[in-house]
Amino acid sequence: MNTLTNRAKQVNRSPMTFLESIYLWEIFKGMFITFKHMFKKQPTIHFPEQTRPYSRVFRGLHVLNRDEEGRERCTACGLCAVACPAEAITMEAAERLPEEEHLYREEKYAAKYEINMLRCIFCGLCEEACPKDAIYLSETFAPANYNRKNFIYNKQDLLIPNPTTETELLAKAKGETK
Amino acid sequence: MTVLTIDWILLIEKLALIIIIIFASLGIALYTTFAERKVAAILQDRPGPNRAGPFGILQPLADGVKMFTKEEIIPTHANKWLFILGPGLAMVASLMTCAVIPWGGTIELFERKINLQVADVNIAILYIFAVVSLGIYGIMIGGWASNNKFSLMAVLRAASQAISYELAMGLSLIAVLMITGTLSLGEMVKQQQAGYWNIVYQPLGFLIFFICALAECNRTPFDLPEAESELNFGYHQEYSSMKLGFYLFAEYINMIMSSAVMATLYFGGYDIPFVDDAKLFTSIGNWAALIQVAVILTKIVIFIFVFMWIRWTIPRFRYDQLMNLGWKKMIPLALFNMLITAFIVLLKHNGWKF
Numbered sequence: 439m440n441t442l443t444n445r446a447k448q449v450n451r452s453p454m455t456f457l458e459s460i461y462l463w464e465i466f467k468g469m470f471i472t473f474k475h476m477f478k479k480q481p482t483i484h485f486p487e488q489t490r491p492y493s494r495v496f497r498g499l500h501v502l503n504r505d506e507e508g509r510e511r512c513t514a515c516g517l518c519a520v521a522c523p524a525e526a527i528t529m530e531a532a533e534r535l536p537e538e539e540h541l542y543r544e545e546k547y548a549a550k551y552e553i554n555m556l557r558c559i560f561c562g563l564c565e566e567a568c569p570k571d572a573i574y575l576s577e578t579f580a581p582a583n584y585n586r587k588n589f590i591y592n593k594q595d596l597l598i599p600n601p602t603t604e605t606e607l608l609a610k611a612k613g614e615t616k
Numbered sequence: 617m618t619v620l621t622i623d624w625i626l627l628i629e630k631l632a633l634i635i636i637i638i639f640a641s642l643g644i645a646l647y648t649t650f651a652e653r654k655v656a657a658i659l660q661d662r663p664g665p666n667r668a669g670p671f672g673i674l675q676p677l678a679d680g681v682k683m684f685t686k687e688e689i690i691p692t693h694a695n696k697w698l699f700i701l702g703p704g705l706a707m708v709a710s711l712m713t714c715a716v717i718p719w720g721g722t723i724e725l726f727e728r729k730i731n732l733q734v735a736d737v738n739i740a741i742l743y744i745f746a747v748v749s750l751g752i753y754g755i756m757i758g759g760w761a762s763n764n765k766f767s768l769m770a771v772l773r774a775a776s777q778a779i780s781y782e783l784a785m786g787l788s789l790i791a792v793l794m795i796t797g798t799l800s801l802g803e804m805v806k807q808q809q810a811g812y813w814n815i816v817y818q819p820l821g822f823l824i825f826f827i828c829a830l831a832e833c834n835r836t837p838f839d840l841p842e843a844e845s846e847l848n849f850g851y852h853q854e855y856s857s858m859k860l861g862f863y864l865f866a867e868y869i870n871m872i873m874s875s876a877v878m879a880t881l882y883f884g885g886y887d888i889p890f891v892d893d894a895k896l897f898t899s900i901g902n903w904a905a906l907i908q909v910a911v912i913l914t915k916i917v918i919f920i921f922v923f924m925w926i927r928w929t930i931p932r933f934r935y936d937q938l939m940n941l942g943w944k945k946m947i948p949l950a951l952f953n954m955l956i957t958a959f960i961v962l963l964k965h966n967g968w969k970f
Contacts, residue, residue: 456945459940459941459945460941460945460949461941462823465926465929465930468929468930469925469926469929469930471929472659472925472928472929473659473925475658475659475660475661476658476659478661479661480661480662480663481661482661482662482663484663484666
């Protein structure tokens with residue numbers, strides 16, 4: 439029969455000699471191989487202490503952005519909720535009062551903004567849909583929790599620290615300081 | 617008038633020794649489980665358990681707590697008493713072996729000479745064989761009482777394996793007995809201290825004894841009784857909680873004891889290599905005995921490492937291969953070894969010089 443490749447090997451089916459049949463030599467060979475592995479470098483990444491670097495385009499936990507003056511960018515247009523294939527985003531809009539101009543960038547803002555992290559599929563379509571650069575997917579992922587309720591992230595969980603007042607926290611979130 | 621005088625101090629002394637030895641062997645067994653996981657990890661290029669304490673040193677304690685707190689299940693159709701007796705018997709049988717192993721020379725305390733051997737019986741090696749054979753009862757009773765066909769199959773395998781390998785083990789042992797001319801382990805160690813270790817005279821015998829010891833301990837490649845992939849963990853399938861812990865523990869204690877027996881029979885027991893022990897005793901006294909204990913423990917640790925190294929290198933034998941190896945290879949080799957040894961011993965008796 440013609441072989442497809444030239445790598446085919448004839449299997450030796452001759453009966454074992456006595457020395458072969460007590461397996462000792464083969465076992466010694468195997469033990470030598472495992473012995474060599476004692477001195478090999480472990481490829482393990484010790485997870486909580488060491489982490490694998492994420493890609494620049496990694497789609498992790500969402501953040502709600504603020505502008506340079508620390509005002510929330512979100513205007514509660516609802517485009518992210520529409521774009522979301524998993525229907526994980528809900529929000530309630532409210533009108534900005536005159537004395538709240540330092541808090542919200544646009545005249546309308548999200549009074550309530552929730553993402554259900556159990557529904558979210560981390561596709562990043564909300565990020566693409568947003569006309570105000572308000573929602574981004576960060577490089578961390580949702581941590582485990584004991585309670586389903588705690589997987590619904592509200593605005594406090596999602597908003598980034600204020601760049602004018604909470605500079606330290608922001609630097610920490612960006613991973614610039616430890 | 618005293619009809620029966622009891623040397624109370626001797627009794628207390630032996631009791632203390634028994635307690636120390638039993639707790640020491642339990643402690644070593646505890647850490648052998650940890651060592652097993654670490655050795656497996658290192659041979660497979662991974663770090664192994666390293667979360668509980670520095671380098672995972674508290675892992676055995678965590679395992680123990682886990683074992684104790686798990687639910688205790690006795691199957692409805694199991695024979696309850698035998699089901700409980702099984703693990704207990706396995707544990708007792710494996711712990712009984714340590715009574716006759718000489719752990720060191722003599723210590724002088726309060727003007728008494730304390731022999732670091734619980735019972736220096738003159739038929740120590742026979743005693744060990746008897747107790748080791750009892751160990752299989754623990755497994756058999758446990759497997760039978762489980763009322764589970766996998767467990768029953770496993771104990772059938774265990775029994776046949778133990779019988780076939782004990783034969784070769786005994787035959788390889790006879791050669792040693794012919795050389796030393798004694799059944800007492802203490803006497804054997806003293807002879808090896810004076811001359812060479814028995815491994816020099818009995819390399820083939822040691823190899824056979826070692827392979828059979830692997831089979832007796834149900835270690836890979838002879839772990840057919842507990843074959844996970846074929847028999848769902850074999851005889852301890854129905855066991856949970858500390859009863860399972862006892863079985864696993866008994867296996868590790870068996871390992872320690874067979875290592876100790878091998879060290880005593882073939883590697884000079886507590887004999888410190890390249891050092892004249894008698895001279896050491898006159899110079900540093902009791903410390904020499906402690907060094908001897910450390911030496912036999914080191915030998916045991918090396919043996920246990922080899923056991924683990926083998927376990928994580930080779931797969932399990934098939935049942936027919938096991939029987940072929942036992943009856944067609946090991947027993948003829950052991951017989952051959954015995955006859956050659958007998959021949960040479962006979963020649964020596966008749967005044968031949970080598």
